[in-house]
Amino acid sequence: MHIMEGYLPAIWCIVWFVVSIPVVAYGVYKLNKLVKEERGILPVLAVAGAFIFVLSSLKMPSVTGSCSHPTGTGIGAIIFGPAITAVLSTIVLIYQALFLAHGGLTTLGANVFSMGIVGPIVSYLIYKAGMKGKLNFYLVVFLAATLGDWATYIVTSTELALAFPAGNILTFGGFFSSFSKFVAIFAITQIPLAIVEGAVSALLFKYIIQAKSDLLVEMKVIGEPLVRKLRGLSA
Amino acid sequence: MSRKLELIVLAILLIFVAQFIYVSSTTDAEYGGADDKPEGVIEEITGGTYKPIAEPIWEPPSGEIESLLFALQAAIGASIIGYFLGYYRAKSNYEKKLGFKTESKTEKQSL
DSSP states (O other): OOOOTTOOOHHHHHHHHHHHHHHHHHHHHHHHHHHHHHHGGHHHHHHHHHHHHHTTTOOOTTTEEEEOOOOHHHHHHHHHHHHHHHHHHHHHHHHHHSSSSSOOOOHHHHHHIIIIIIIIHHHHHHHHHHHHOOOOHHHHHHHHHHHHHHHHHHHHHHHHHHHOOSSOOOHHHHHHHHHHHHHHHHHEEEEEEEHHHHHHHHHHHHHHHHHHHHHHTTTSSSSHHHHHHHHHHHH | OOOOHHHHHHHHHHHHHHHHHHHHSSSOOOOOGGGGGGGHHHHHHHOOOOOSOOOOOOOOHOOOOOOOHHHHHHHHHHHHHHHHHHHHHHHHHHHHHHHHOOOOOOHHOOO
């Protein structure tokens, strides 16, 4: 989902920075508050951040004969919410822009918006909805991570199509013609990878529950009875 | 301990690997990065008129060095996850075995 350095016209670089900066700033504020109130959360925060670090470094081959990478933001979004996940994603994206020339500093705003903001919001909403719907817990985590990953790539396609409409953007025909081209690259490639990401996220969540379920209960991510049930089934 | 979830995840991974082996042996796909492909589409849409507005400040000098840095990124992340999960897993194991929690100060002193 990285939009390469320089591949967005200046106006769109600015637009996406304007959209992303407030969210990341709010995330930094929330993060500071959280860490001050509850220092015990740091290890879980480190694990969620590290998960983004690992998954976004894995370029995996896909059915379309090209490679793409998962985002790993699902776990962070479920535990800490989208704003804090945006901060974690920004750190990873800056590392990749500076040391790997993947993505770029001019396109950072756009990349943060797709991977750090919209993806996690989708994951978060699906998690909340799934928990209300009383679905199987790990299935909910799987769906949240999978669809959040997929949403990230849909947003990247949208960002590119907005910047490069084939014809007049106001007619929308130009936008959709470009969008279908970009989405053809990303969406299909991403389907198997998103499924793998969802599965691995569900597994990691199982281990986080075994290791630090008290914190998850305290943060109201998951209810005490459900923790007992999950640990009872798996412990 | 139930290993149902582990088995499901393993099955998904195996399907993924099988899919890769099948696709890579039946087609001549090059397996380039999907991140780089929009470049071609942008060129097609704009008729090659678009010039990137910026260049990366530094690029890995070769594919090997790029792989190294990606591996480093994965290794750092995996170490952090492994460290914390291992730490808390062992901690709760020993707490169960020894029958006490190390959280209260009085308990620590009575050791």
